[in-house]
Amino acid sequence: MKNIKLKKGLAAVISTALIATFAVVSSSTAQAASTCTDEIGLDGKSASVIKYKKCVGTDYQGANYEIRVPSKFNGTLFLYSHGIRNQVLLPIIPGVNPDGSYSKVRNMPDVAPGRTVADQERNAMDLLGQGFAVAGASPRTQGWAVPEAIDANLNLLETVKTQFPNMKKVVSWGDSLGGHISQSLSEQFGVIDTAVNLHMAGTAKAQFDYAGDVFWLTKVLFDPTMKGSGYTNRFPNDPDGYKEFLGDVTKSLTVLNALATAIAKNPVAPEWPATATNIPASLKAVPVRSAILLLGLLTGIPTQSQTYDASSGPAGPLETTFGVAISPALAVLENYATALALGVVSYYDAETRCSGVVFDNTKTDYAARLGDNGDIFAAALSGKTATNGLLSFLSPLNPAAPRVKGDAKAIECINNQSQYAGKITVPTITVSQTADNITPAGYIQKFKNEYAKQVASKAAKPGLLLNIWNKPPDTYTKFSATGGGVTPAVPTAGTTHFMYTNAQLMTLAKMAATAAKTGKLPSVKTARAAFKSDASIFIDPDYTPALLPQDK
């Protein structure tokens, strides 16, 4: 483990203030005490007994943490950062918050990644069985809580170092926003030996531009009564702003439901929802599926989803038409539903965090954004004439599609949340889905580009980034007897914001531990060999996913 440099973080500022203010208080207060117990567990793979010490506690900033160190500790710690969780509270909403999970702030730590809670536990035990320690923290404040999470991790590392001085190396990993946190921590504090970022979130600007574009297009195309941004009194429990936010959640769900119903009724020429009151009759002659696809192409929502591969069609006369013109739109709709639901919550949180509108599209040229996709998806967009009509409707000159003016201070605020910049100094591995709807593949390309710039300017060292991709099968849509797509029980590999298999995560862990020890990444050849039997993984340094439209 490297020396912790507490120079930049919020923790440094706050801890300095605490020392000054409460100088008489015992020094142990600054480093909250852990409660440690001796535990015995079973390695899920070999079923052998594992003895380990488990320590839990809350640091002085209110972050909860958990540490597990095996009796035969090999000196390497896996520090895990979980993904974004809601700071904004939601009522019980079927399909969105059915069990009330989002009705409270959840800041219990996780110590390992996994598809389910059981998988997370299994992976933690598997790592412990191999002699690795595992740990994780969760800050008191959630949402886009990058600075808070970094501080929590720094505090946690101090605690581990104090209690387990034989810790030598730290692998930082995290998924989604946790990947972003992991990378930011790695770049800014020099305390990490290897970073593994699982479907890593983009920069704040990229993520909130993505969300902002989705809301704006949903509003202007499908329901102009949506607020979309600029919520009044941006505090979660303030009646006015909170009501507006909940109103948008409800309206979003209504739009999504109407779109899904229309397509189910007539997939070739589905009608526009009744709430699309601003759309002129001439544009309503365009099947609404084309508007959905256009929304996806203009925002960066993938055209493949867990159900729809943008190629297959049900056997029969519609087979080719479905593959060309309908499947890509249905894929966008399926991805859009999740992205919109998560985006509404996180966007409102961002406005709350930074006290203003964090999205600005006053200068966005949506027509230019379409680029080659206008040709590639011409059939699905119902032709150039229809596409141009829809793009004209989005023109800044159209009063029916008013643009969003951002708040400069709020935008500056959200862009200064301790985010990464591609200054890679230790072996770093990214793993992402090629058709991820929450953190699209283009974010990783942007990260690659930023890293290349940093290398060129000698702010980063070359050869320290390995990008691994999880892709879907060539074709995968299954159809019911009535011709509808059948959503798989487990999301299709390479699609959605899908967690990796336990086997994939353990292979990554092995790579990361070796890299932490040697200071070097595995070669592409070695990495490919490690995933040789895994058809969904591919590693190609030349693979260049399209940047998000907002990043072009």
Place this chain on the structure above:
Amino acid sequence: MIRNTRMKRFSIVSVVATVGALVFSTLPAQAADPGVSAKEIVLGYSGPLTGSAGQVYGKLPGAMKAYFDHINANGGVYGRKIKLVVRDDKYLPTLAATQTTNLVLNDKVFALVGALGTATHSKAYAAASLAKKNVPDLFVNTGFSGFADKAKYPTTFTILPSYAMEAKIMAKFIKDTPTLAPQASFLIAQDDEFGVDGVNGFKLAGHTFAAPATLYPQGGLSAALAEGALTKLSAVPGKPVLVLFGTTDSTATILKAAEKLSLVSKFNWIAGSVGGDANTLLALGVKPATINGILAASFFPDAKDATDSYVSAFTSINTKYNKGVSFDNVVLQGMNSAMLTVQSLRAAGKNLTRTGLIKAIESKGAGFASAGLVPLNFSGSSRVGYNGYWFGQLNEKGELKPFGGKLTTYTTDSSSTSAPTASSYERKPVPKNGVPTNS
């Protein structure tokens, strides 16, 4: 001691290097690029084998493979046999991207040949990182002029004349043909880059249609839409010229609508090269009497013209290596692309590399033997294959005969307003036994 050790190491290295040089000098040079060994060159094709487009173009890879088998039976290319890996993309952009990526990453092909379609291949080109990997992308079957952009598609060579060229030559043909020039003309076109390229070509030629074009999205031309359009145009006096700028299935939909409305003889029909394949039209149920008299453009000899030396040579190869498959325009196109590929590989020399292949086509491609009746235009600055057309008239048998009994070819470009010019191009003779010997 140090000096001795160093000298010893140097001596060992020298010996190894010398032995290595001796060993390797007896073998064909090994290229570093994927898909090439001392015995084999692996090429890849992604295109429609199934689905509606597969009905039209499904014969392409079989024709290429048959020609490569013929070359392999005659010694290959400098001793290397050509292997063609074929993947079905059903003419779907996303699947084309996947299959092209599979060809490059899994099948480790040296180059791609004959990819089909604009939407499909433009998505595939980016997705499979063809530019970054420097994968030669030979003889793409689309007339989209965008593929001529060398900066964007640095490894691509197209084969078809652009749709804009075709439109310019159509405009000239209408203007120069006394029976057509006085008639009002109309355009029914696909509403995508295909149709837009065509519309731009007509504009460049200064041709004015009597009404705005009837546009429809690919695959979106219903019988009702076609019947509506024809009914409207039937009120136009005289025998209007009706230009059909779409795929063959759309041409078939329009012609069947004309049959239903008894309007076949009402119009002077001009079908674009993409949508005017007689065999496909007949296979799609258009009556022989309907296609009789349709004007159509081509840059190849008619596949039914047994007197043409290339048709004759390719027919023999097809009979031997593509058993059971009838020889038609698609087979002709596939074999011609394969023959150009073989000449390209030969021109690149024994030490075959991707960069060498691209350079060879740039420097020598314009001189390759080809079935085309118009010149090839490959050069350091041009990635465009053919640049012209001749006009013919279909008969009931589906044969395309030169209009007015005399074959006249025209050449032009995609972007200028200069008029097409009659070409004096004389193609090279078909290589002996159909096997190129160029270098």
